[in-house]
Amino acid sequence: MSSCQSLPRFVQLAQAISSSATQLHEILLAKHLPFPTFDEDDAFQMPKEASKVQDVLIDAAAELHDLLLDPITLIHHYGTYINMISFQAIARFRIANMIPANGQASYEEVAQQTCFTEPVLRRMLQAAMAMRIFREPEPGMVAHTKVSKLLTDPRMNDWLAIPTEEGWPAASKTVSAYEKWPGSEEPNESGFSLANNTSDAMYNCITSPPERAQRFANFMRVTASSYDYDPVHVVNNYDWESLGAATVVDVGGSQGHIAIQLAKHFSNLKILVQDIESVVANADSRVPEEFKQRVRFEAHDFFQPQAVAAEVFFLRLVLHNWPDKYAVRILRALIPALNHGSRVIIMEICMKERGVLPLWKEKLVRKMDMMMGVLLNARERTFGEWKALLTHADPRFILKEVIEPQNSYLALIDIRWNDPQSH
Numbered sequence: 001m002s003s004c005q006s007l008p009r010f011v012q013l014a015q016a017i018s019s020s021a022t023q024l025h026e027i028l029l030a031k032h033l034p035f036p037t038f039d040e041d042d043a044f045q046m047p048k049e050a051s052k053v054q055d056v057l058i059d060a061a062a063e064l065h066d067l068l069l070d071p072i073t074l075i076h077h078y079g080t081y082i083n084m085i086s087f088q089a090i091a092r093f094r095i096a097n098m099i100p101a102n103g104q105a106s107y108e109e110v111a112q113q114t115c116f117t118e119p120v121l122r123r124m125l126q127a128a129m130a131m132r133i134f135r136e137p138e139p140g141m142v143a144h145t146k147v148s149k150l151l152t153d154p155r156m157n158d159w160l161a162i163p164t165e166e167g168w169p170a171a172s173k174t175v176s177a178y179e180k181w182p183g184s185e186e187p188n189e190s191g192f193s194l195a196n197n198t199s200d201a202m203y204n205c206i207t208s209p210p211e212r213a214q215r216f217a218n219f220m221r222v223t224a225s226s227y228d229y230d231p232v233h234v235v236n237n238y239d240w241e242s243l244g245a246a247t248v249v250d251v252g253g254s255q256g257h258i259a260i261q262l263a264k265h266f267s268n269l270k271i272l273v274q275d276i277e278s279v280v281a282n283a284d285s286r287v288p289e290e291f292k293q294r295v296r297f298e299a300h301d302f303f304q305p306q307a308v309a310a311e312v313f314f315l316r317l318v319l320h321n322w323p324d325k326y327a328v329r330i331l332r333a334l335i336p337a338l339n340h341g342s343r344v345i346i347m348e349i350c351m352k353e354r355g356v357l358p359l360w361k362e363k364l365v366r367k368m369d370m371m372m373g374v375l376l377n378a379r380e381r382t383f384g385e386w387k388a389l390l391t392h393a394d395p396r397f398i399l400k401e402v403i404e405p406q407n408s409y410l411a412l413i414d415i416r417w418n419d420p421q422s423h
C-alpha cells in the first residue's frame, strides 16, 4: 500500500482488498479448492499458504467497514451485548436442531418448541441472520447457513452456551469486581464470582450440577480442537527427539491428549500426566494400548512440592488461569524436583505489543486475555511479563528461547534451571 500514499485511505484499502482477493482466487484455483460461501454444506477451508493474504483481506475489509461508519454507529457496532440475546436463545433451546438439514422450518414451528411467541422468536432469529446465523429462504421460513449448521453438533451448541450462560453474566460484573477488589490476586475475586454470588473460584463452582460441568467440558473440547490449539504444534515445534530417553511430566495435563501425541511421535519419551484426582481417575482408559507403558497418570496438586524426577516439566495452558501470586507458587513447587539443566517448558499465549499481529488476530488474543480476567481474575502475559514472573518465582529459572509456531497463538517458552549446586 506504500506506493499509493497520496490516495485516500479508503481507496488504498479497496485496492488492497482487490489485489489480495485476486491472489486468494489464484491460490484456490491452483489447488482446486472450493471458494468460500455461507451455504450450509460449504466445504471451504483456508489453505495455510493463504494465511498472509487472509490477514490482509480481513484487516483491510474490517478497516474499510469501520472507516466508513460514523463514531456513534461504530460504538454501536462493537457493543455486542445485544447479539448475546439471540446467541443465548439459540443455545439454550438448541434451535439449530429444529431446522432440518437442507430443508426449512417456519418461524411458527420453531417458536412452538421454545418459550417464545412467534413474533419474539422471529425477531431473535432475524437478528441472528444479520450475523449469518440461519437464513430466510422465503418469507416466514428458516434454513441453515454453514454457521447455524455447525451448531447442530451438541458440543458446538455447548460451546455457544458457555459465553452466553457463563461468560455474559460474568462479563457484566467484571468492572464492578475490579472496583470492589482493586489489585486483587485472588481467583475468586472476579466478575464470575460476583455474577454467581460465590466465594468459590470458577473451576470449583462450575463442577455442579453435572450438566453444567458437562457443558463446560464440551466448551473446552471444542476450543482445544481448533487448529491453534492442536497438539501438532507441541510435536512439531520442539526438538523432543534430542532429549533421548527422557521423562516428561505434563503438569495439569488433563486426560493426556498432549501426552498421547508425544508418545506417538517420540518412542523414547515417557510421559507422566499430573492433574487433579477427578480428572485423571479414568484417564488411562483413553490411552491406546500401544502407549500405556509410556503414558501414565498421577493425581497431583500442582501447588504441592513436585516429587517426580524428570528431564522436562511441561505446563500448557496452566499458568494463564492463575494470577501472578498463584502462578509463582506453581513454578516454585517444581523446584524440589529440578536439577541443574532441567527443562521447564511453558506453552501459552505470549502477548505482543499492539499492532504486531494482524488486527483480527489481535482482537481474538485480547478477548482471551479479557476472558481470563472475567472468569478467573487471571490474564495472558507478554514476553516481558513471562520473564518477570520467572525471575520473581526464582532467578534460577533462565528463559532460553521463545518458539512461536506458525498458525498457533501458543508459544513454547523454553526454560532451564540454572543451579550447579543441584544434582
Ligand SMILES: C[S@@+](CC[C@H](N)C(=O)[O-])C[C@H]1O[C@@H](n2cnc3c(N)ncnc32)[C@H](O)[C@@H]1O
Pocket: 203, 224, 251, 252, 253, 254, 255, 258, 274, 275, 276, 279, 300, 301, 302, 303, 315, 316, 317, 318, 321
Ligand atoms: C486449561 S486446562 C489445560 C489442560 C492441558 N494442559 C492442555 O493444554 O489442554 C488446565 C488444567 O489444570 C488442571 N488443574 C487445575 N487445578 C489444578 C491443581 N491444583 N493441580 C493440578 N492440576 C490442576 C485442570 O484440571 C486442567 O486440566
